Amino acid sequence: MDRINVAVVDDHEMFRKGIITILEEVPHFVVTLEAANGEEFLENVGKVKVDVLLLDLEMPVLGGMETCKLTRERFPDLKILILTMHKTPHFMVHMMESGASGYLVKESGPEELEEAIEKVHKTGYYFSDILSQAMLQRLEGGKRKKAILEESLAIGLSEREEEVLQLICQELTTPEIAEKLYLSPRTVEGYRKQLLLKTGTRNTAGLVMWAVRQGVVG
Numbered sequence: 001m002d003r004i005n006v007a008v009v010d011d012h013e014m015f016r017k018g019i020i021t022i023l024e025e026v027p028h029f030v031v032t033l034e035a036a037n038g039e040e041f042l043e044n045v046g047k048v049k050v051d052v053l054l055l056d057l058e059m060p061v062l063g064g065m066e067t068c069k070l071t072r073e074r075f076p077d078l079k080i081l082i083l084t085m086h087k088t089p090h091f092m093v094h095m096m097e098s099g100a101s102g103y104l105v106k107e108s109g110p111e112e113l114e115e116a117i118e119k120v121h122k123t124g125y126y127f128s129d130i131l132s133q134a135m136l137q138r139l140e141g142g143k144r145k146k147a148i149l150e151e152s153l154a155i156g157l158s159e160r161e162e163e164v165l166q167l168i169c170q171e172l173t174t175p176e177i178a179e180k181l182y183l184s185p186r187t188v189e190g191y192r193k194q195l196l197l198k199t200g201t202r203n204t205a206g207l208v209m210w211a212v213r214q215g216v217v218g
Contacts, residue, residue, distance in 0.1 A: 004121050005049045007033040009041045009067065010056040010083070015106070019054065019083075022110045029117065036060075038067030042074070050078055052117050057084040057095075065098070072099035072202060079120040083113075089134035096209055099202040102126030123171045124204030157198065164191040169208050 006029055010016040016034060023029045032048040035041035039062040041053075053071065057064030068080055079101040086092070092103050101120040104113065105128075112128065119126040157165070160181075167177045174192070178185045192204070199210045 001028045002121075003028050003030055004117060005030050005032045005051045006117060007031070007035070007041060007045065007050045007053045009035045009038065009053065009059070009064075011036045011059040012056075019113075022113065023117075025110075026114055029114075038062030038064065038070070041067060042070060045071075045075065045078075050075075051121055052079045052081055052101075054081050054083045054117075055100075057082065057086060065095070068095065068099055076203075079124065081116055081120055081126065083108075087130065092131055092134040093209075096131070096205055097202075099206070101203060101205045102128070103131045104128055105130060119171070120205075122173060123168075125208050126205075127208070157195070161191055161195055161198070164188060165195055165207070165211055168192070168195075168204060169211050 006023055008016055008019050008023070008031060010019070013036070016036070020031050020034060023031055032050055033041065033044055035044065037059040038055075042062070045053075055064050055067060055071075059067075064082065064084070068082070071078060071080060080099065081102040081104060082095050082100045083104050083106060085106050087105055095103060101124060102116050104116055104126075108116075108128070116126040116128065163181065164177060167180060172180065174185050174188050177183070178188045181188070192207075195207055196202070199207060201207045201210050
């Protein structure tokens with residue numbers, strides 16, 4: 001299994017060390033960076049390889065929201081997994097729309113943490129049960145549904161784009177999509193970038209959220 005390089009950013013040292021201990025028990029996880037705040041992380045992330053960032057939200061000096069934004073701008077390929085106590089549905093969806101790849105609450109078990117890291121590394125997103133519920137709550141308003149439908153119709157995805165989007169939502173990787181559709185990985189990535197551009201989303205997680213809102217996937 002491929003090695004996954006992980007950074008852990010949390011101002012509570014005891015919690016941070018506990019997470020690192022859990023991660024070190026997984027053979028293919030390697031903690032390459034730990035930091036007590038966003039500023040410390042951003043100062044050092046360019047010095048080591050990081051595939052997945054576990055990011056707390058409430059931290060001194062530079063908090064999680066701003067760190068997420070700056071990381072997305074400077075390191076667009078780095079997957080950001082929010083790990084926090086906040087459960088407010090609106091806030092959870094907002095963080096995903098701001099560029100996070102996944103959202104976990106700190107009461108999650110080690111098995112879910114391992115699954116989340118592996119999935120964001122492989123597919124670019126991880127939707128926990130609590131995040132899925134938050135998304136459904138956001139869909140309950142009739143006015144919002146109508147606005148979403150109008151937005152979807154205006155975008156006008158091609159048949160091939162919808163096909164690629166469906167497979168992305170099924171958690172297939174770029175090579176797997178390429179093989180299934182008899183395309184080159186480069187062509188698939190071209191479709192992915194075009195989908196991001198058309199939908200105005202920031203990353204694969206945002207693209208999947210958009211697809212769910214539009215009813216492109218169930």
